[in-house]
Amino acid sequence: MCDSCGCGDPEIVAVELHEQILAGNDRTAQHNREHFAAHGLFTVNLMGSPGSGKTAVLEATARALPGGRRLGAIAGDLETDRDAARLRSAGIPAHAITTGSACHLDAAMIHHALHHFPLRGLDYLFIENVGNLVCPAIYDLGQAVNVVALSVTEGEDKPLKYPVMFRKADLVLLTKVDLLPYLPEVRVETIEQALARVMPRPALLSVSARTGCGMELWAEWLETHRQSLARRTQSPSRGDYEEPAEGVSAQYRCASQNANLGPVAQRPGTSVAAATGARRPGEREG
Amino acid sequence: MHEYSIVQALLARVEQEARARQATAVHRLAVRIGALAGVEPELLASAYSIFKAPTLCAQAELEIHTVPACWACPQCGRAIAPGAVLRCPQCGAAARLEAGDEIILDQIEMEVG
Numbered sequence: 001m002c003d004s005c006g007c008g009d010p011e012i013v014a015v016e017l018h019e020q021i022l023a024g025n026d027r028t029a030q031h032n033r034e035h036f037a038a039h040g041l042f043t044v045n046l047m048g049s050p051g052s053g054k055t056a057v058l059e060a061t062a063r064a065l066p067g068g069r070r071l072g073a074i075a076g077d078l079e080t081d082r083d084a085a086r087l088r089s090a091g092i093p094a095h096a097i098t099t100g101s102a103c104h105l106d107a108a109m110i111h112h113a114l115h116h117f118p119l120r121g122l123d124y125l126f127i128e129n130v131g132n133l134v135c136p137a138i139y140d141l142g143q144a145v146n147v148v149a150l151s152v153t154e155g156e157d158k159p160l161k162y163p164v165m166f167r168k169a170d171l172v173l174l175t176k177v178d179l180l181p182y183l184p185e186v187r188v189e190t191i192e193q194a195l196a197r198v199m200p201r202p203a204l205l206s207v208s209a210r211t212g213c214g215m216e217l218w219a220e221w222l223e224t225h226r227q228s229l230a231r232r233t234q235s236p237s238r239g240d241y242e243e244p245a246e247g248v249s250a251q252y253r254c255a256s257q258n259a260n261l262g263p264v265a266q267r268p269g270t271s272v273a274a275a276t277g278a279r280r281p282g283e284r285e286g
Numbered sequence: 287m288h289e290y291s292i293v294q295a296l297l298a299r300v301e302q303e304a305r306a307r308q309a310t311a312v313h314r315l316a317v318r319i320g321a322l323a324g325v326e327p328e329l330l331a332s333a334y335s336i337f338k339a340p341t342l343c344a345q346a347e348l349e350i351h352t353v354p355a356c357w358a359c360p361q362c363g364r365a366i367a368p369g370a371v372l373r374c375p376q377c378g379a380a381a382r383l384e385a386g387d388e389i390i391l392d393q394i395e396m397e398v399g
Contacts, residue, residue: 010397012313015303021296021317021389104288135288138324138389164324167383200357200372200380 028107032142048149050131056209064215104135355386
């Protein structure tokens, strides 16, 4: 009640907060991050459109990781636990989160899933997010890195249409590159150019889960980043792991395995690694 | 549509603050949304109008301030236009987002009884 003039009117006060609206999610994500660190886990938030090949990439990743390294997965979908079942048949311990109508995973869903998912013995935890190029980008889950799967059939301008998602990516996996010979209109160079306008440190690796092409470089990327995180965790004075060191990413920017894409990969400003191994009909091995 | 879950988080935080201050109603909320935050102001407003009904915000106006994306070189400070290659043409450094990813609750105007 107003007590300055005695009029009896209610008092209106303006409270300044300047807080993140998703602060609650961020706190839970930080808790998850500490939990992952305590288990020595490197956690990847794998995002991408429905059908971009996220589950196939995980199946192929399990085959490509160096001996002794084990991965587990938490797979989010609106309905069914088909992805988790598929991963389990590939020998990957997997847990399904069925979100109902929710278009993304949040930190609390991951936290809850962790209560049902044994992490012991794992080196990597992949969170296969709900297939969606918009909402998942907004929620921190406690991951070490964001990886976006983009398949060659989705359109070269996808990064320009979904800048929020690609800005958050530490790496873009260009998937299904075994199809490139059948898609003469799709140019990897155009995708790289689009990425350079939405990702401050563009990094692209071309892979095919079907042929295994590029999977070795992907496994190497994971291992390098896992070790980088482990070093930072051991020396906390260097601060939280936020993004891969410039030097680490740079290795992948110039590591072209395909002479056809070599000059593109090394052009300043795009900084992309390409390892498609796929050629268009009529092209010879360079 | 994640705007629903953002509105739910917003309303929960506002209710918490209002109750702690023994407010009887909320009159106005001011939020800041960046162009690269991934939040659509119109969808946020429509989600808010649906979810506010049973809360202390039932009569409260939602004021949305949008913030344009602002990229700059972290080394020389040169501005990099949105849509351009995100690398400083002068020193080659990766651009840094200076503003435009905000999802922030700035102010609550409430009636204290």
